[in-house]
Amino acid sequence: MKIVLIMLVFVCANMFVQGQQIPGFISIDCGAPNDYVDPHSGGIYFETDTGYVDTGENREVSTDYLGIPYAGFSKNMRIFPNGTRNCYTLRPQKGKNNKYIIRVSFFYGNYDARNITPVFDVYVDTNYWFTANLSNSYRREIIYFSSRDYIQLCLINSGNGVPFISALELRLLDSGIYPFDSGVALDMLARNALGMTRKNYRYPEDPFDRFWYRYSLSGLQTVVNTTTLTIDPNTNPYKVPIEVLESAQVFNDTQGWTNSSSPSDKWYIYMHFMEIQELQQNQLREFSISIDNAVVAMETLQFSTVTTFLSQMLSGQTTISFNLTSTARSTLPPLLNAFEIYKVLDLPNPMTASGDFDAINNVRKTYRLEQSEDSWQGDPCIPAIDMWSGLNCSNDSTPVIISLNLSSRDLSGTIIPAFANLTMLQSLDLSNNQLTGPVPDFFAQMTTLKILNLNRNNLNGSLPHDLLKKKKDGTMLLSYDGNTNLCDSNSCSGKGLSSRITVSIIASTLSVVVVVILLVARVVISRNLRKSSDGRTSDMSKNRVFSYSELQCITDDFKTIIGQGGFGKVYHGILEDGMEVAVKVLSRSSRHGHKEFEAEVKLLMIVHHRNLVSLIGYCDDPDNMALIYEYMSNGNLRSYLSKNHPHVLRWPRRLQIAIDAAQGMEYLHCGYTSFGNFNRKSDVYSFGIVLFELITGHPALMKENGKLTHIVRWVSPRIERGDIESLVDPRLRGDFEAASAQKIVEVAMSCVAAAAARRPDMSRVLSELKGCMALEIHSTESQRMGTSEMGYSFETTFEITSPSLGMLPPDAR
Ligand SMILES: *[C@@H]1O[C@H](CO)[C@@H](O)[C@H](O)[C@H]1NC(C)=O
Ligand SMILES: *[C@@H]1O[C@H](CO)[C@@H](O)[C@H](O)[C@H]1NC(C)=O
Numbered sequence: 001m002k003i004v005l006i007m008l009v010f011v012c013a014n015m016f017v018q019g020q021q022i023p024g025f026i027s028i029d030c031g032a033p034n035d036y037v038d039p040h041s042g043g044i045y046f047e048t049d050t051g052y053v054d055t056g057e058n059r060e061v062s063t064d065y066l067g068i069p070y071a072g073f074s075k076n077m078r079i080f081p082n083g084t085r086n087c088y089t090l091r092p093q094k095g096k097n098n099k100y101i102i103r104v105s106f107f108y109g110n111y112d113a114r115n116i117t118p119v120f121d122v123y124v125d126t127n128y129w130f131t132a133n134l135s136n137s138y139r140r141e142i143i144y145f146s147s148r149d150y151i152q153l154c155l156i157n158s159g160n161g162v163p164f165i166s167a168l169e170l171r172l173l174d175s176g177i178y179p180f181d182s183g184v185a186l187d188m189l190a191r192n193a194l195g196m197t198r199k200n201y202r203y204p205e206d207p208f209d210r211f212w213y214r215y216s217l218s219g220l221q222t223v224v225n226t227t228t229l230t231i232d233p234n235t236n237p238y239k240v241p242i243e244v245l246e247s248a249q250v251f252n253d254t255q256g257w258t259n260s261s262s263p264s265d266k267w268y269i270y271m272h273f274m275e276i277q278e279l280q281q282n283q284l285r286e287f288s289i290s291i292d293n294a295v296v297a298m299e300t301l302q303f304s305t306v307t308t309f310l311s312q313m314l315s316g317q318t319t320i321s322f323n324l325t326s327t328a329r330s331t332l333p334p335l336l337n338a339f340e341i342y343k344v345l346d347l348p349n350p351m352t353a354s355g356d357f358d359a360i361n362n363v364r365k366t367y368r369l370e371q372s373e374d375s376w377q378g379d380p381c382i383p384a385i386d387m388w389s390g391l392n393c394s395n396d397s398t399p400v401i402i403s404l405n406l407s408s409r410d411l412s413g414t415i416i417p418a419f420a421n422l423t424m425l426q427s428l429d430l431s432n433n434q435l436t437g438p439v440p441d442f443f444a445q446m447t448t449l450k451i452l453n454l455n456r457n458n459l460n461g462s463l464p465h466d467l468l469k470k471k472k473d474g475t476m477l478l479s480y481d482g483n484t485n486l487c488d489s490n491s492c493s494g495k496g497l498s499s500r501i502t503v504s505i506i507a508s509t510l511s512v513v514v515v516v517i518l519l520v521a522r523v524v525i526s527r528n529l530r531k532s533s534d535g536r537t538s539d540m541s542k543n544r545v546f547s548y549s550e551l552q553c554i555t556d557d558f559k560t561i562i563g564q565g566g567f568g569k570v571y572h573g574i575l576e577d578g579m580e581v582a583v584k585v586l587s588r589s590s591r592h593g594h595k596e597f598e599a600e601v602k603l604l605m606i607v608h609h610r611n612l613v614s615l616i617g618y619c620d621d622p623d624n625m626a627l628i629y630e631y632m633s634n635g636n637l638r639s640y641l642s643k644n645h646p647h648v649l650r651w652p653r654r655l656q657i658a659i660d661a662a663q664g665m666e667y668l669h670c671g672y673t674s675f676g677n678f679n680r681k682s683d684v685y686s687f688g689i690v691l692f693e694l695i696t697g698h699p700a701l702m703k704e705n706g707k708l709t710h711i712v713r714w715v716s717p718r719i720e721r722g723d724i725e726s727l728v729d730p731r732l733r734g735d736f737e738a739a740s741a742q743k744i745v746e747v748a749m750s751c752v753a754a755a756a757a758r759r760p761d762m763s764r765v766l767s768e769l770k771g772c773m774a775l776e777i778h779s780t781e782s783q784r785m786g787t788s789e790m791g792y793s794f795e796t797t798f799e800i801t802s803p804s805l806g807m808l809p810p811d812a813r
């Protein structure tokens with residue numbers, strides 16, 4: 001039993017080594033095709049850059065360099081031929097308010113066979129770090145305090161070649177070490193181990209994966225103690241590895257280290273000391289540290305005890321230098337094990353408020369703006385002269401986004417909640433896109449928002465009441481034209497244009513009683529879908545009687561309006577078994593009596609046709625009469641024909657829809673049973689209107705030169721001129737058979753004939769339409785019926801309603 005356990009632990013540990021990032025590390029081999037464990041780097045797990053960057057292209061060094069044993073990550077790189085700013089975004093697990101080493105590596109390797117090394121700038125977040133002017137392989141490292149949960153590393157094209165990068169590494173540091181002020185970072189110039197036997201050490205010897213390089217000051221004696229030394233861990237907060245400390249160089253009084261500086265440069269020097277010889281009673285190693293010829297500290301070394309000396313910030317010199325000088329009573333010369341030199345990097349530029357950063361990046365990802373031409377990269381607001389296109393920011397120490405213009409940026413999908421997190425937004429322009437779904441409530445809660453433009457999208461539902469209030473009282477400039485399925489309080493009440501468009505056609509049956517009833521022709525396009533829908537329909541033959549309280553429950557207290565017809569609102573509902581339903585409630589003001597309602601329920605109860613929506617039940621509470629019927633989750637035909645809909649219904653599909661709808665109507669008019677008092681000729685007229693909608697893509701009432709025009713008035717002159725092609729929906733780009741178009745226009749024209757007697761009956765219409773389809777299939781050999789279109793179903797509504805609302809045939813007036 002125990003053995004098994006131990007083996008399991010072993011297997012897990014092994015897997016950890018093979019496939020896991022070391023905690024606190026992010027290691028990216030830019031441009032690499034897959035993740036791997038790098039044996040050259042102490043078994044560090046390198047990832048590809050997928051998920052860290054969304055621009056650029058992968059390259060591999062020239063074959064001349066493939067044999068050279070550099071670190072694994074030297075082989076691949078990511079190049080950024082497009083855009084001036086391209087960024088990696090790191091989100092370390094420990095997040096903000098931590099200190100990190102960020103290391104970048106470049107190996108040109110003549111990947112482009114031009115042998116010209118590019119020169120470009122490297123930024124960490126919004127601040128300049130260095131200019132990469134690369135001879136061959138090149139590595140830079142910075143110690144950086146992140147005040148955000150993310151760190152961006154950006155390459156800036158300065159016109160001197162295509163920026164690229166080979167590797168990007170991040171290491172979490174202990175917070176107490178390498179102290180520095182806010183507003184700066186430490187740019188590493190040197191990290192040297194004196195007299196070290198190996199060329200360099202990193203992870204796993206160094207727990208922070210610092211690179212220690214072998215270094216020797218010329219003329220100085222090297223001392224090494226390779227017997228296993230131990231370090232008192234309490235004396236080593238910088239966690240300098242024993243491999244670095246076990247060797248040292250011995251200074252003499254005329255020797256030191258010096259390097260050039262400029263007076264504007266600021267420096268920190270770190271020295272790590274440990275006595276590696278066991279000193280005799282009478283031995284003492286004591287010395288002073290001079291920096292730029294001034295004594296700054298005194299050290300007395302002890303065996304196995306680490307001392308780290310940290311200089312003050314140094315500046316204003318043309319050279320920096322240090323000397324170690326033994327004191328008068330010291331019996332042994334000074335000794336130095338390792339030292340590090342850091343240049344102070346100023347970080348003058350602010351960063352966008354992190355809430356805004358997250359929100360706008362959420363927007364960027366959701367609407368795929370990272371792939372747009374002017375790719376949004378790096379910080380949105382900074383540098384101010386190069387803000388992301390379409391936005392503007394406040395000029396503060398922490399900039400926030402104050403306006404966002406995403407007009408005509410091809411946005412689709414719904415409006416996401418992230419917009420609400422742009423808490424100082426004053427102006428938002430989302431016009432001229434393909435946004436769908438409802439207008440969210442949160443816009444009304446955004447106190448600074450003064451301009452909101454939602455024009456020309458495909459938004460639906462009703463506008464939030466609070467938002468309309470803000471428009472009314474002038475606190476917000478709100479516009480939402482050109483959303484065919486969006487209703488405000490006016491259009492929802494059935495007076496405006498939108499309701500008539502939402503209900504794609506309202507026909508009239510002038511029977512003796514003005515019967516108000518709704519039949520929804522279910523048009524199912526995919527053949528597979530049709531089968532399953534048939535199954536569903538037959539299950540629904542038993543109708544149910546609902547109480548008013550049940551209706552309240554089903555509709556969540558009449559929360560979501562999904563439509564508006566001549567005789568009341570339609571609400572979305574969910575039955576106990578999860579089935580979605582539409583609940584059509586008779587408005588109290590409607591002129592229909594109880595008796596008529598019951599007659600209609602009876603009618604609907606016997607109507608069962610695959611192309612007609614099914615009645616599930618009804619509520620005949622005298623004050624709250626309602627019909628509960630099948631819900632078509634894909635919306636209505638009108639929205640599919642709208643020019644804003646991302647999907648273009650192709651010609652054969654439109655013919656199929658016409659046939660399906662005609663079949664539903666023919667069943668009503670001529671079925672096994674008689675369904676009552678239809679004015680069949682009026683229905684045929686209505687059907688003709690639907691045909692014209694399918695042909696032209698226009699709604700029944702359309703705007704032409706700013707005026708409302710009846711679709712029949714729009715098509716007639718064009719048909720008289722014989723200009724059929726100009727009628728057909730331009731979104732089809734001519735992809736239809738002229739012969740079938742000619743024929744369906746003729747059918748539609750006959751349906752809308754002014755004299756009712758001249759209109760054909762539905763059987764005739766159906767057979768003519770089948771003829772159209774035959775023409776189409778014959779000439780295209782059914783190619784275009786192919787598989788590219790997914791199955792979907794939706795409704796087209798024929799409402800038989802009172803004359804005041806409808807698209808009346810001429811004889812009804
Ligand atoms: C980048 O630029 C190259 C040539 O300059 C072009 O072929 C490529 O399509 C561009 N890529 C993107 C994503 O714009
Ligand atoms: C890159 O470095 C070379 C040699 O140090 C120098 O001549 C050249 O001007 C530098 N290029 C840029 C753009 O700074």
Ligand SMILES: *[C@@H]1O[C@H](CO)[C@@H](O)[C@H](O)[C@H]1NC(C)=O
Nearest residue numbers: 218219220251252253254255
């Ligand atoms: C100190 O170093 C210099 C330069 O290498 C050397 O010439 C000199 O002899 C050394 N002095 C002592 C006391 O070791």
Ligand SMILES: *[C@@H]1O[C@H](CO)[C@@H](O)[C@H](O)[C@H]1NC(C)=O
Nearest residue numbers: 254255256257258321322323
């Ligand atoms: C080290 O100190 C000696 C004596 O003070 C001086 O002559 C020498 O120039 C110093 N060397 C450096 C590099 O500062």
Ligand SMILES: *[C@@H]1O[C@H](CO)[C@@H](O)[C@H](O)[C@H]1NC(C)=O
Nearest residue numbers: 189190192257258259260341
């Ligand atoms: C002086 O600094 C440069 C980098 O700025 C480095 O390449 C050079 O090796 C340094 N010289 C010494 C003696 O450390």
Ligand SMILES: *[C@@H]1O[C@H](CO)[C@@H](O)[C@H](O)[C@H]1NC(C)=O
Nearest residue numbers: 225227228229230276277278
């Ligand atoms: C090297 O270190 C060991 C302890 O690990 C010590 O016993 C020994 O004396 C040291 N060697 C010298 C030459 O001091």
Ligand SMILES: *[C@@H]1O[C@H](CO)[C@@H](O)[C@H](O)[C@H]1NC(C)=O
Nearest residue numbers: 391392393394395396402403
């Ligand atoms: C951007 O906002 C600033 C205020 O921070 C304003 O002065 C400036 O006019 C705005 N720019 C544009 C193009 O709207």
Ligand SMILES: *[C@@H]1O[C@H](CO)[C@@H](O)[C@H](O)[C@H]1NC(C)=O
Nearest residue numbers: 383384385393394395396397
């Ligand atoms: C931003 O504010 C600073 C001073 O706070 C000012 O110098 C600068 O011109 C301002 N920039 C813009 C674009 O308003």
Ligand SMILES: *[C@@H]1O[C@H](CO)[C@@H](O)[C@H](O)[C@H]1NC(C)=O
Nearest residue numbers: 405406407427428429451453
């Ligand atoms: C948004 O940009 C478009 C041009 O792309 C412009 O017509 C429109 O006026 C802008 N909207 C706002 C609110 O500034």
Ligand SMILES: *[C@@H]1O[C@H](CO)[C@@H](O)[C@H](O)[C@H]1NC(C)=O
Nearest residue numbers: 355358359362417418419421
């Ligand atoms: C909005 O910000 C809050 C924190 O301020 C965050 O919890 C939430 O996830 C953000 N929402 C979105 C949609 O980005």
Ligand SMILES: *[C@@H]1O[C@H](CO)[C@@H](O)[C@H](O)[C@H]1NC(C)=O
Nearest residue numbers: 436437460461561562633635
């Ligand atoms: C709005 O459109 C979406 C599809 O884009 C649909 O799922 C939803 O039911 C529609 N809502 C209303 C109220 O029409």
